[in-house]
Amino acid sequence: MKKFNFHVKPIGLLDMLNFKKLVPNRTQALAEGSPERATASYEVNKLATYLHPKSQQAEITEIIEHGEIAKTFILSGKELAPFRAGQYLSVKLEIGKSILTRPFSISSSPKWVKEGKYALTIKRAPNGFASDWILENWKVGTKVSVSGPEGVFYYEPLRDSKNVVCIAGGSGITPFLSMAYAIRDGIEDFNMTILYGSCTENEILYKKELDQITENCDKVKVIHVLSKEQSSCYEFGFITSEIIEKYAEGEYSVFMCGPSVMYDFVGKELEKLSLKSKFIRREMLAAPSSPKKFKEYKGKIDKEFKLTVKRFGEVLIVPMKAEETVLIALERAGIAVPSKCRGGECGFCRSRLESGEIFTPDELDARRIADIKEGYIHPCCTYPLSDLVIEVWPEQGEQYEEKH
Amino acid sequence: MENIYDVVVIGAGNGGLSAAATAAKNGLKTLLVEQHNLPGGFATSFRRGRFEFEPSLHELCDLGPEENPGDIRKLLERLDVKIEWVPVPEAYRVITTNEGEDNLDVTMPFGVDAFVDKMEEYVPGSRPSMEKFMTLCQNIMDALAYIGKSAGKADSKVLMKEHPNFLKCGGYSVNQVLKAIKMPKKAQRILSAYWCYFGVDGEMLNFAIYGAMVYKYLTRGAYIPKNRSHELSAAMDRRIRELGGDIWYNTRAEKIIMENQKVTGVITDHGVIKCSHVIACCSPNAVFGEMMEKDDVPEKQTRMVNARKFGGRGFVVYLGLNKSAEEIGLTDYSYFIYESLDTVKEVARAKDFNSHPIQATVCLNAANPECSPEGTCIMSFTTFYSEDVWGNIGADEYVEKKREVALNMIRDFEKNVGVSLIPYIEEIEIATPVTMARYTLNPQGTMYAYECSGWDTMLARLMMLEDDQIVSGIRFAGGYGPRIYGYSSTYLNGEMTAKLTIADRRENAK
Numbered sequence: 001m002k003k004f005n006f007h008v009k010p011i012g013l014l015d016m017l018n019f020k021k022l023v024p025n026r027t028q029a030l031a032e033g034s035p036e037r038a039t040a041s042y043e044v045n046k047l048a049t050y051l052h053p054k055s056q057q058a059e060i061t062e063i064i065e066h067g068e069i070a071k072t073f074i075l076s077g078k079e080l081a082p083f084r085a086g087q088y089l090s091v092k093l094e095i096g097k098s099i100l101t102r103p104f105s106i107s108s109s110p111k112w113v114k115e116g117k118y119a120l121t122i123k124r125a126p127n128g129f130a131s132d133w134i135l136e137n138w139k140v141g142t143k144v145s146v147s148g149p150e151g152v153f154y155y156e157p158l159r160d161s162k163n164v165v166c167i168a169g170g171s172g173i174t175p176f177l178s179m180a181y182a183i184r185d186g187i188e189d190f191n192m193t194i195l196y197g198s199c200t201e202n203e204i205l206y207k208k209e210l211d212q213i214t215e216n217c218d219k220v221k222v223i224h225v226l227s228k229e230q231s232s233c234y235e236f237g238f239i240t241s242e243i244i245e246k247y248a249e250g251e252y253s254v255f256m257c258g259p260s261v262m263y264d265f266v267g268k269e270l271e272k273l274s275l276k277s278k279f280i281r282r283e284m285l286a287a288p289s290s291p292k293k294f295k296e297y298k299g300k301i302d303k304e305f306k307l308t309v310k311r312f313g314e315v316l317i318v319p320m321k322a323e324e325t326v327l328i329a330l331e332r333a334g335i336a337v338p339s340k341c342r343g344g345e346c347g348f349c350r351s352r353l354e355s356g357e358i359f360t361p362d363e364l365d366a367r368r369i370a371d372i373k374e375g376y377i378h379p380c381c382t383y384p385l386s387d388l389v390i391e392v393w394p395e396q397g398e399q400y401e402e403k404h
Numbered sequence: 405m406e407n408i409y410d411v412v413v414i415g416a417g418n419g420g421l422s423a424a425a426t427a428a429k430n431g432l433k434t435l436l437v438e439q440h441n442l443p444g445g446f447a448t449s450f451r452r453g454r455f456e457f458e459p460s461l462h463e464l465c466d467l468g469p470e471e472n473p474g475d476i477r478k479l480l481e482r483l484d485v486k487i488e489w490v491p492v493p494e495a496y497r498v499i500t501t502n503e504g505e506d507n508l509d510v511t512m513p514f515g516v517d518a519f520v521d522k523m524e525e526y527v528p529g530s531r532p533s534m535e536k537f538m539t540l541c542q543n544i545m546d547a548l549a550y551i552g553k554s555a556g557k558a559d560s561k562v563l564m565k566e567h568p569n570f571l572k573c574g575g576y577s578v579n580q581v582l583k584a585i586k587m588p589k590k591a592q593r594i595l596s597a598y599w600c601y602f603g604v605d606g607e608m609l610n611f612a613i614y615g616a617m618v619y620k621y622l623t624r625g626a627y628i629p630k631n632r633s634h635e636l637s638a639a640m641d642r643r644i645r646e647l648g649g650d651i652w653y654n655t656r657a658e659k660i661i662m663e664n665q666k667v668t669g670v671i672t673d674h675g676v677i678k679c680s681h682v683i684a685c686c687s688p689n690a691v692f693g694e695m696m697e698k699d700d701v702p703e704k705q706t707r708m709v710n711a712r713k714f715g716g717r718g719f720v721v722y723l724g725l726n727k728s729a730e731e732i733g734l735t736d737y738s739y740f741i742y743e744s745l746d747t748v749k750e751v752a753r754a755k756d757f758n759s760h761p762i763q764a765t766v767c768l769n770a771a772n773p774e775c776s777p778e779g780t781c782i783m784s785f786t787t788f789y790s791e792d793v794w795g796n797i798g799a800d801e802y803v804e805k806k807r808e809v810a811l812n813m814i815r816d817f818e819k820n821v822g823v824s825l826i827p828y829i830e831e832i833e834i835a836t837p838v839t840m841a842r843y844t845l846n847p848q849g850t851m852y853a854y855e856c857s858g859w860d861t862m863l864a865r866l867m868m869l870e871d872d873q874i875v876s877g878i879r880f881a882g883g884y885g886p887r888i889y890g891y892s893s894t895y896l897n898g899e900m901t902a903k904l905t906i907a908d909r910r911e912n913a914k
Contacts, residue, residue: 016564018575022864027871029859033711035703038693040847043795044717048842048849050799082799152452158811159829277454278726278830312652312674313407338441338654347451350441366451370635374642393441393653396673 053081053148054395055092058118060142066205070123070171072107073138075146082113083149085182086175086255086283089118090147090340095133099336100328102130105257105283106149107174107206109181118146121205123171127289150340153257153283155179155190161253161279162190167239167266169197169258173205175283176257180210184217193247194222195239197262200229223247241269257283260293286342287364287381290323294361299385307384309335310354310391326351326358326379326388337379337392344381353377356388409435409650411681411905412670414657414695417445417844418891419881420685421640422898423905425483427683428649430906435679436649437672439656444637445685445844445882446851447891452831454777455724458632458784459835460851462601462738462766463492465617466892468624476892479899487639488630490772495519495621497736498597499820502743510594511736514625523591533587537595540585541619543569544612551866552900558867570612574863578614579606579747593745600740600764601890603716603754603788605747608857613888620892628771633891660691660878662700667877680912681905685882685898688712689847696875705874712860715852715889716754716788717837719761721810724831729769729781733823737770739763741820754790757797757805759812761787780830785813790855792848794837806834853883862888869904879905 058077065071088103108119125131138144153175155164166176173196182188198204201224210222225235225243235243239262244254254275256266263282270280291297303322307329308315318333320326327349330337339349344364353375360367364381377390413424416438424436442448446460467489468474473481480486497511510526512519520534547570551558563571573581578599582592596606598618629635644651652674659671660682669678684691688709692701725732741763742750750762769781776782787809797805810832818825837849846853856862865872865886872886873879883889885897 016571016575019571019863020560020575022575022859022861023867023871025859026864026868030708030711031704033707033709035706036710037698037701038689038706038709040687040690040693040845042792042848044792044837044849045841045845045847047795047797047799047802048838051802051838052842084803156832158807158814158826159832276726276830278828312655313650345451348441368449368451368634368638369456369631370449370638373631373635374638376638393655395654396656 050079051081051148056080056146056148058144058146060138060140060144063138063140066121067202068124069203070121070205071135072119072121075118075120075144076116078116080113080116080118081148083110084154085110085178085188086154087149087151088175089120090150091120092145093130093133095130097334098331099334100130100331101339101342103150103286103341105175105178107177109178109185110187111181111185121171121174123205147340150346151284153255153281155188157190159278160190160281161251163249163252164190164192165244165248165252165254166192166194167197167244167254167256167258167262168194169262170203171205172258172262172283174257176255177206177209180213180217180220183219184213190219191249192220193249194220195225195243195247196222197225197227197239197258199227201226201231201234221247239266239269241272244269244273253279253281255281255283260285260288284341284343284345287325287344287361289328291359291361291383292323294363296362297359297383299359299383305384306387308387308389310389311335311394320384320388322384324383326377326382326384326390329384330379330392335392336394338395339380342380344378347378349379350376351379351393352391354389354391357385358388359383359385406678407435407675408678409433410679410909411435411683412437412657412677412679413683413685413881414670415445415685415882416440416443416637416641416651416653417685417882418447418637418894419883419885419898419901420445420683421637421644422479422483422895423683423685423881423902424644424649424651425485425640425647426899426902427905428644428647429483430902432906432909434644434649435677436644436651437655437657437670438651438653439845440843441653442634442637443641443651444634446840447633447637449632449634450833452722452724452833454780455782455831456632456775457722457724457782457833458628458768459720459722460718461628461633461891462764462786463621463626463628464891465626466620466624467627472624474620474624476895479895483640483643485636485639485643487635489627490630492626492628492737492771494736494738495626496597496738496740498594498740498742498745500742500744501816501820503745508594508745512594512597514622516622519622523594526594527588527591530588530591533585534591536585537582537587537615538619540569540573540581541615543567544573544615545619546570547574548612548616551863557870573615574610574612576611577607578609578611581611581615596745596747597740599747600762600788602856603751603790603852604855604857605751607748610856610861610863613856613862630772630774657695659697660695662696665700665876680877681908682878683901683905684878684880686845686884687847687853688880688884690845691878692875700875702874708872708874712854714792714848714850715855715883716790717792717794717849718835718840718851719787719789719809719837720835721785721813722831722833722835723783723785723814723825723829724776725781725783725825725828726779726830727781727828728779729767732781732825732828734767734770734781734783734821737767739765739817739821741765741816751790754788755793756791757793759809760816761789761809761813763787763813763817765817783825785810785817787813788851789837795848802838806836810834851889853889856888862886876908879908
């Protein structure tokens with residue numbers, strides 16, 4: 001490379017002086033700052049904390065009963081975080097010695113947040129350990145700790161079709177009820193056709209509320225599909241591709257929320273419609289209580305293993321069953337680890353696997369590629385195949401101090 | 405249980421990771437605490453549907469190929485951190501949209517000769533000035549290597565004797581120097597395209613810093629980790645533990661305990677850690693404004709914090725598209741789309757809530773075809789705000805506002821590159837300064853720490869390394885450190901800060 005002598009004209013010989021001024025100029029500028037105590041908390045930081053609180057404290061102020069099968073709990077609190085219709089809250093529970101979480105879609109209108117209210121609808125479920133406990137124990141006045149609004153199951157106009165067919169099963173109606181309210185209240189703008197599968201007319205949740213919305217709002221339509229009761233008012237059977245095509249208009253997106261049997265059935269029906277995958281969105285499901293459901297599972301279901309847990313420099317050893325997730329083993333032992341979605345997606349429970357063999361079902365495995373390589377797991381959808389050693393990092397405030 | 409460490413590193417961003425690895429490698433009992441549940445800070449990844457997105461990295465400067473390693477490859481070799489890298493195919497494509505007949509659409513290659521040749525093709529007669537530019541850059545590289553080694557104690561006599569050209573241009577802006585070497589206006593504009601990586605206009609951006617970066621890109625090319633930058637962060641995380649360090653996630657440093665003007669510990673939300681040194685990979689605003697007791701912070705230190713200006717606040721739109729890059733017609737990796745290449749005007753636009761902002765847009769598949777499933781591709785559209793405009797957006801309008809900016813950025817890209825994107829959006833995520841604040845806790849959601857411009861340029865920071873050290877026992881890694889922001893700078897900041905801390909300990913032991 002050729003050498004040359006550099007000059008900035010017309011300053012010429014004073015060039016180096018400019019360089020020499022760098023330090024004195026900066027020294028002077030630094031000395032001219034305000035002597036007031038510095039801060040790192042600006043409006044943007046405050047908005048971030050308001051929109052995404054780590055936890056929120058609320059009190060149950062009202063309970064609405066839906067026959068024998070479900071209850072809606074109205075949670076009231078100060079400065080509750082706003083949410084997008086379809087999002088869920090992760091509820092923290094202490095049942096006996098267990099510390100656990102459960103995700104529930106918010107069923108109220110996003111407008112209600114202004115009045116300091118969320119509604120959660122909880123349905124009795126077979127073997128529903130936590131839901132049964134909540135239905136028994138939550139009373140008016142009960143204090144509840146919930147996460148900020150979470151999840152990505154919401155309408156996004158830049159991505160979804162303006163026509164959305166919402167397929168709901170049982171308590172899977174809750175995010176759609178919130179979306180329907182949001183449309184009625186002018187917060188969201190899309191054409192919603194709800195295909196709501198229930199066993200019998202009596203088991204339809206929110207029939208009256210849905211009727212009221214559809215009466216007042218042209219953009220929301222509801223078709224009830226009953227599987228165990230025939231009636232001229234309702235469709236009969238399961239939600240098939242024929243029913244979807246009968247009610248869908250033009251190009252449409254499909255949103256699904258319901259039990260896993262519904263996902264399996266409707267999933268096959270959707271294949272017949274050859275929709276692009278961008279037009280199908282499923283609310284995530286909690287990992288099943290047993291890994292037997294997964295074809296690729298090769299473990300022995302009746303085994304028991306030892307789980308060694310490293311936590312901020314201490315070591316705990318707890319029992320663990322092959323047929324349960326690592327997260328459930330931790331919760332049974334009262335070791336509170338972060339968890340929200342319980343279905344592999346949110347990554348909030350991300351923990352380090354130091355040794356041992358695990359099974360993570362492909363369909364629930366939403367780990368980062370590098371995390372799989374480096375041996376990280378999402379305990380909520382990880383089943384043990386041997387003794388395990390893991391490292392966890394519970395968040396502050398998860399009853400950690402008491403037990404420490 | 406009592407926790408005793410030699411050094412506590414606060415924040416597992418790039419600087420915190422390289423600092424912790426360097427400290428642990430040198431035998432210090434090291435604890436890295438991070439408030440989030442992931443390493444990397446901005447260097448991470450997130451999943452949506454069948455896509456894994458890269459949140460922040462466009463291209464890593466100064467890695468270089470194995471046969472011509474740059475400072476970052478050498479650093480990773482020293483730390484024994486190995487991951488898979490993918491080269492970026494071209495330097496950049498720059499498009500201007502509001503200059504009438506002068507609108508540009510040029511694609512510049514890596515390689516000094518190829519770059520100079522291409523410039524000559526676009527701007528006949530630019531060759532002599534481009535060659536001068538490259539020579540100056542080489543001079544700067546040599547001088548910066550000397551200054552870096554001297555750790556704040558550069559000898560002005562050596563600089564004058566060995567690095568005269570550096571001294572002559574080191575005090576001037578990009579615009580001043582390009583004009584002085586008589587570069588044709590159009591070539592100056594094309595050469596300035598990388599300005600947005602600093603978020604500073606050509607009048608305020610120090611020439612030496614800019615020249616060094618351009619030169620590193622051209623001589624060594626650019627790379628990205630094969631599995632997003634989380635791959636590098638996760639590899640660093642593992643290496644720290646292999647070297648004997650501990651990492652605590654979901655752990656927030658709340659207070660730094662001082663006794664007789666010396667650090668004696670850090671209070672975290674998971675207990676007290678005894679230590680004599682802190683390396684902070686977080687803002688000095690947080691350290692001196694929140695973590696330390698008011699009485700422990702000398703007034704001079706407070707003035708220093710308050711005098712500084714925050715750098716660009718990031719805004720990124722991420723798209724997972726259900727068509728391949730080829731089907732869509734995306735041929736390039738890195739697109740800079742500006743209204744003009746008058747950088748002063750462009751930065752002025754970034755001061756307001758501009759819904760048609762400048763954009764630095766990446767099609768990840770153009771460099772890394774395997775980054776998403778077959779028949780799909782990943783794009784990200786980045787802009788920045790030079791003032792705290794998102795601080796004026798209320799919670800009620802937040803979702804609408806971010807969607808408005810995102811939509812305009814996508815449409816601007818469609819129009820100026822001549823492709824269609826919106827019908828193919830399968831996944832979309834929009835990160836604003838609020839999102840950055842949520843995950844990194846940076847004040848105002850800044851991604852560029854303290855702006856590197858005017859009086860607060862990297863050269864001045866490096867020369868004042870020791871003058872800046874008011875509170876003993878606390879040093880800064882990451883984007884707030886002396887080597888400024890950006891991936892390569894923060895990794896180097898981290899290593900340098902750890903080495904200085906090791907030297908501090910030796911000094912204290914005497």
